[in-house]
Amino acid sequence: METFDHVIVGGGIIGASAAYHLKRKGAGSVLLLERNDLASAATSRAAGLVLQASTKYSKTPLAKMTTQIVPILEQEVGESVGYHDVGSLRIAASNERATELDAMVEDAVKWEIPVEFPSETEIRELVPWLDVSTILKSAYFPTDGYVDPYIMSMSYIKAARAMGAVVRPYSNVENILRQEKKVVGVVSNNEKIASGSVIDACGAWASVLSEHVGFALPMAPVRSHYWITEPSSSYGGEQPVTILPDVAAYTRPEVGGLVLGVQETCSASFNARDLPHDPAAFSPTQGEEHWDILTDAYDGLAQFFPAIKTARFSSYICGLSSYTPDGEVILGPIPDITGFYAVAGDCGSGVTLSAGMGDVISDLALKQKPAVDIARFKPDRFGKVNPFGERFRKRCAMARASKSYRLPSSPL
Numbered sequence: 419m420e421t422f423d424h425v426i427v428g429g430g431i432i433g434a435s436a437a438y439h440l441k442r443k444g445a446g447s448v449l450l451l452e453r454n455d456l457a458s459a460a461t462s463r464a465a466g467l468v469l470q471a472s473t474k475y476s477k478t479p480l481a482k483m484t485t486q487i488v489p490i491l492e493q494e495v496g497e498s499v500g501y502h503d504v505g506s507l508r509i510a511a512s513n514e515r516a517t518e519l520d521a522m523v524e525d526a527v528k529w530e531i532p533v534e535f536p537s538e539t540e541i542r543e544l545v546p547w548l549d550v551s552t553i554l555k556s557a558y559f560p561t562d563g564y565v566d567p568y569i570m571s572m573s574y575i576k577a578a579r580a581m582g583a584v585v586r587p588y589s590n591v592e593n594i595l596r597q598e599k600k601v602v603g604v605v606s607n608n609e610k611i612a613s614g615s616v617i618d619a620c621g622a623w624a625s626v627l628s629e630h631v632g633f634a635l636p637m638a639p640v641r642s643h644y645w646i647t648e649p650s651s652s653y654g655g656e657q658p659v660t661i662l663p664d665v666a667a668y669t670r671p672e673v674g675g676l677v678l679g680v681q682e683t684c685s686a687s688f689n690a691r692d693l694p695h696d697p698a699a700f701s702p703t704q705g706e707e708h709w710d711i712l713t714d715a716y717d718g719l720a721q722f723f724p725a726i727k728t729a730r731f732s733s734y735i736c737g738l739s740s741y742t743p744d745g746e747v748i749l750g751p752i753p754d755i756t757g758f759y760a761v762a763g764d765c766g767s768g769v770t771l772s773a774g775m776g777d778v779i780s781d782l783a784l785k786q787k788p789a790v791d792i793a794r795f796k797p798d799r800f801g802k803v804n805p806f807g808e809r810f811r812k813r814c815a816m817a818r819a820s821k822s823y824r825l826p827s828s829p830l
């Protein structure tokens with residue numbers, strides 16, 4: 419039987435980051451198992467925004483670690499990870515959003531994340547298509563940006579491999595092996611692999627894997643989506659990511675056009691047990707109603723982006739993120755089971771948080787104290803729940819809606 423000090427299940431950006439951080443900290447043997455192609459599930463569909471300030475202040479230090487790891491990773495792999503440090507411009511057009519923005523700025527300052535307050539003229543230069551008359555308050559975070567999530571994942575993997583990690587795609591994990599309350603390995607492609615430290619980084623399937631140790635993680639797969647416009651000289655070109663919380667939308671540049679994300683009031687949620695192993699075999703799109711979502715958002719969006727009326731949309735990208743009811747990630751040891759750790763419940767921010775989540779989970783697996791407080795991320799913070807039932811899934815879908823800032827965010 420093969421033996422590894424640590425086994426990570428799931429080869430998306432989070433599992434890749436966990437492998438990288440473990441090896442960086444001098445872990446012994448590390449095995450990453452992915453049942454499909456590497457980074458082929460949620461990771462390959464992400465818009466790739468990297469935003470450090472959040473209404474969930476607990477996430478800020480995790481996100482900051484991602485912007486910090488980029489130059490280090492580039493040096494290690496000897497090539498660009500494709501990070502576009504265009505910054506993000508956050509716009510508030512109502513008192514409520516302005517108050518929220520003030521609090522975000524305060525938090526960013528606390529974590530020493532650079533923030534600037536551009537004038538109207540500067541905003542016009544930064545984002546020429548934006549109607550500045552809508553702006554009540556704005557803040558620009560110059561170190562935010564966007565990244566190609568696939569390239570970033572493969573960079574984590576390349577660096578982890580160079581440090582000795584073993585990475586195996588097409589390796590399904592069917593079971594977790596236990597001796598009473600202690601994890602002793604996994605079964606992958608019908609072979610037993612021994613390990614006293616197993617990390618669940620299975621994305622939308624994480625609760626299905628954790629069920630094998632008798633604890634279904636409190637999260638549900640929820641639909642996320644965005645549209646891409648055709649290139650246009652009216653709004654194309656490299657420019658900051660814009661966040662428009664009053665209309666629950668964001669944009670980022672995309673080869674001469676724009677990616678436009680619009681959050682739904684209540685997204686579709688799914689039972690993780692029903693998801694096929696191959697994400698390509700399942701579409702959360704559910705017919706054509708997504709075009710109605712875009713049409714319904716048009717009037718609101720046009721206040722900020724008047725040229726939307728003439729924009730032509732060429733693509734629609736849809737996938738699953740995993741949400742928890744409180745919008746916080748799941749990061750920590752599974753209660754009462756020695757050697758099983760969860761790094762999941764990304765709440766639509768797994769790219770942004772990838773380095774922070776990988777850093778913390780590697781500390782925990784190595785029995786070291788994480789650099790950030792993980793109390794809010796505990797897997798058992800909701801008690802024992804049924805994450806596959808409709809009621810719980812709806813709570814998770816509502817957390818996605820509150821990420822859009824339309825609903826009051828939960829107390830911090």
Ligand SMILES: Cc1cc2nc3c(=O)[nH]c(=O)nc-3n(C[C@H](O)[C@H](O)[C@H](O)COP(=O)(O)OP(=O)(O)OC[C@H]3O[C@@H](n4cnc5c(N)ncnc54)[C@H](O)[C@@H]3O)c2cc1C
Nearest residue numbers: 428430432459460461465466467591621737767768769770
């Ligand atoms: C449309 C969309 C837009 C998004 N935009 C952004 C954004 O702008 N910024 C941002 O930060 N985040 C964004 N996200 C969220 C981001 O994609 C996720 O947070 C991130 O990809 C999660 O990474 P992951 O590694 O946890 O999951 P995944 O990438 O889904 O990887 C999990 C992997 O585990 C594997 N697996 C599962 N079970 C097993 C098993 N039993 N054995 C072996 N392998 C297994 C799966 O095959 C899968 O490859 C977006 C998501 C979507 C859908």
